[in-house]
Amino acid sequence: MTEQKATNVHWHEGDISREHRGRLLGQKGATLWFTGLSGSGKSTVAVALEGALYEAGRLSYRLDGDNVRLGINKNLGFSAEDRTENIRRIGEIAKLFVDTGVIALSSFVSPYREDRDTVRQLHEEAGMDFIEVFVDVPLDVAESRDPKGLYKKARAGEIKNFTGIDDPYEPPLNAEVILNSHEMSLQEEVDTLLNVLRERGII
Amino acid sequence: MTEQKATNVHWHEGDISREHRGRLLGQKGATLWFTGLSGSGKSTVAVALEGALYEAGRLSYRLDGDNVRLGINKNLGFSAEDRTENIRRIGEIAKLFVDTGVIALSSFVSPYREDRDTVRQLHEEAGMDFIEVFVDVPLDVAESRDPKGLYKKARAGEIKNFTGIDDPYEPPLNAEVILNSHEMSLQEEVDTLLNVLRERGII
Numbered sequence: 001m002t003e004q005k006a007t008n009v010h011w012h013e014g015d016i017s018r019e020h021r022g023r024l025l026g027q028k029g030a031t032l033w034f035t036g037l038s039g040s041g042k043s044t045v046a047v048a049l050e051g052a053l054y055e056a057g058r059l060s061y062r063l064d065g066d067n068v069r070l071g072i073n074k075n076l077g078f079s080a081e082d083r084t085e086n087i088r089r090i091g092e093i094a095k096l097f098v099d100t101g102v103i104a105l106s107s108f109v110s111p112y113r114e115d116r117d118t119v120r121q122l123h124e125e126a127g128m129d130f131i132e133v134f135v136d137v138p139l140d141v142a143e144s145r146d147p148k149g150l151y152k153k154a155r156a157g158e159i160k161n162f163t164g165i166d167d168p169y170e171p172p173l174n175a176e177v178i179l180n181s182h183e184m185s186l187q188e189e190v191d192t193l194l195n196v197l198r199e200r201g202i203i
Numbered sequence: 204m205t206e207q208k209a210t211n212v213h214w215h216e217g218d219i220s221r222e223h224r225g226r227l228l229g230q231k232g233a234t235l236w237f238t239g240l241s242g243s244g245k246s247t248v249a250v251a252l253e254g255a256l257y258e259a260g261r262l263s264y265r266l267d268g269d270n271v272r273l274g275i276n277k278n279l280g281f282s283a284e285d286r287t288e289n290i291r292r293i294g295e296i297a298k299l300f301v302d303t304g305v306i307a308l309s310s311f312v313s314p315y316r317e318d319r320d321t322v323r324q325l326h327e328e329a330g331m332d333f334i335e336v337f338v339d340v341p342l343d344v345a346e347s348r349d350p351k352g353l354y355k356k357a358r359a360g361e362i363k364n365f366t367g368i369d370d371p372y373e374p375p376l377n378a379e380v381i382l383n384s385h386e387m388s389l390q391e392e393v394d395t396l397l398n399v400l401r402e403r404g405i406i
Contacts, residue, residue, distance in 0.1 A: 015250060016257045024262060047218060054219045059227060061303045072295035075288075085278075092275035093296060100264045102303060 021101035027058055028202045029098035031091075031123060032193065034107045035116060035172065036135035037164050038150055039142035041181030045135065045189045046107045052190050053103060058203050060103035063090055068108075078161060084115050091119030098128045103202065111163045113170040129200055133193065134175035139164050141182045224304035230261055231405045232301035234294075234326060235396065237310045238319060238375065239338035240367045241353055242345035244384030248338065248392045249310045255393050256306060261406050263306035266293055271311075281364060287318050294322030301331045306405065314366045316373040332403055336396065337378035342367050344385045 022028050032049070034042040046062055053060045069076075073089055076082040087110050097104040110116050116132065123130035142164065143151040154162035161167040177196055179189045197203045225231050235252070237245040249265050256263045272279075276292055279285040290313050300307040313319050319335065326333035345367065346354040357365035364370040380399055382392045400406045 016253050016263075020257060021262065021264075024257065024260065050219050054223060054227065057227065059224065059303070060219075061224075061299070063299075067299060067302065071298065072292050089275050089292075093299065095274065096264070096266075096270060096296065096300075097303070099270065100262070100300070100303075100305060102305075 018099050018101065021099075025059055025101045027101060027103065028129070028200075029101045029103065030129035030131060030197070030200070030202045031094040031098055031104045031106060031119075032131045032133055033094075033110070033116065033119065034105065034133045034135055035110045035175075037137065037139060037142040037169055038109055038162075039145040039147055040135040040137045041179070041189075042107045042109075042135045045133075045179060045181065045186065045193070046105045048186050048190050049193050050105060052194060053203070056203065058103060059101070060105055061097060062105045062107060063093060063097075064107045068093070083112065087112070087115040087119060091122055094119070095122060095126060095128060098123070099126075103197070109163050109169070111167065111169045113172065116172065129202060131177065131196060131200075132172050132175040133177045133179060134172045135179045135181055136171065137180060137182045221302050221304065224302075228262055228304045230304060230306065231332070231403075232304045232306065233332035233334060233400070233403070233405045234297040234301055234307045234309060234322075235334045235336055236297075236313070236319065236322065237308065237336045237338055238313045238378075240340065240342060240345040240372055241312055241365075242348040242350055243338040243340045244382070244392075245310045245312075245338045248336075248382060248384065248389065248396070249308045251389050251393050252396050253308060255397060256406070259406065261306060262304070263308055264300060265308045265310060266296060266300075267310045271296070286315065290315075290318040290322060294325055297322070298325060298329060298331060301326070302329075306400070312366050312372070314370065314372045316375065319375065332405060334380065334399060334403075335375050335378040336380045336382060337375045338382050338384055339374065340383060340385045 034046055036042050043064060050060050050062055068090055073086050076086050090106055090108060094104040094106050120130045146152060150159060153159045154165040163169050177192060181189065237249055239245050246267060253263050253265055271293055276289050279289050293309055293311060297307040297309050323333045349355060353362060356362045357368040366372050380395060
């Protein structure tokens with residue numbers, strides 16, 4: 001957005017492509033897929049990164065429970081089947097954002113490796129950057145934070161199939177980025193991600 | 204994108220909002236919902252508008268069968284129930300784009316009034332612009348164009364529940380814009396839409 005003088009752009013014919021939109025925005029679309037336990041710090045770093053990108057004049061958009069679980073995926077529950085469909089839809093939405101030129105910040109527990117790998121594959125087939133960010137903290141750290149009081153309820157049996165308690169979290173085997181939010185400052189986490197985006201020519 | 208010097212933007216704290224993103228882009232997000240018979244000219248005008256917006260440095264994104272029916276909605280067929288879910292999901296995706304600051308150009312037959320009105324309501328509840336664009340041509344005009352040969356197949360009984368043949372098209376009662384693509388030039392159609400976007404302060 002800083003380098004492109006829109007009035008100098010001349011479009012003649014044919015469909016507007018991903019490359020056109022990227023040129024208009026002065027960036028390349030990409031998906032940053034934050035995964036990790038509830039309380040690991042996914043949303044915290046996603047929000048901080050969003051702010052840093054905005055300061056740098058970059059367009060990003062966060063996909064999270066607030067705008068996805070209450071919107072397009074409100075007809076999905078927490079069965080294994082619905083969790084898979086939840087992640088599939090989020091992955092497809094992220095792809096639409098990447099196609100638009102936007103940096104999509106997806107922030108969901110997304111506990112199953114196969115579901116995440118499916119989203120990765122969908123991106124790679126379309127020639128899109130998929131950056132898996134594993135926000136990795138020990139369960140006891142996440143549980144001691146318990147920002148929404150969910151672990152307490154899960155331990156009391158009030159919530160069933162809670163990831164880390166009675167449902168598995170399958171850690172990424174080849175995440176592009178690992179953030180140990182209990183050992184890194186938020187600034188360090190954001191700088192790490194900004195560097196990855198720069199190295200890939202996304203920003 | 205032309206008026207905002209990104210480097211002069213200073214973000215301090217709190218979440219980045221729809222307003223921030225709009226300021227960054229120098230535009231306001233909105234949904235243009237093109238509805239009409241197959242062959243009415245929805246995609247033709249959406250593509251032309253997309254080009255005109257790009258020339259003006261505006262970020263838009265087309266939602267159509269290619270990127271929606273083959274992606275997020277590939278698990279939906281053409282039953283009445285699936286058609287409704289198809290439109291609901293597209294409406295929710297359009298909302299995410301509007302929230303991002305993008306001008307979403309949705310181009311689907313979307314034959315049922317109730318489904319379109321639901322999407323309108325979802326936008327209005329969120330304080331978002333929803334502009335229904337009825338691309339209105341007589342059935343015989345659309346059928347004579349038959350760009351994909353679908354009417355021929357429907358008349359031959361090879362496609363069932365085809366809108367306009369053996370499934371109803373319910374025209375909008377209060378569309379913001381009506382385009383009679385058989386009586387207007389493509390340039391006139393695009394100019395009409397650009398004027399609406401300007402009047403609403405979207406561009």
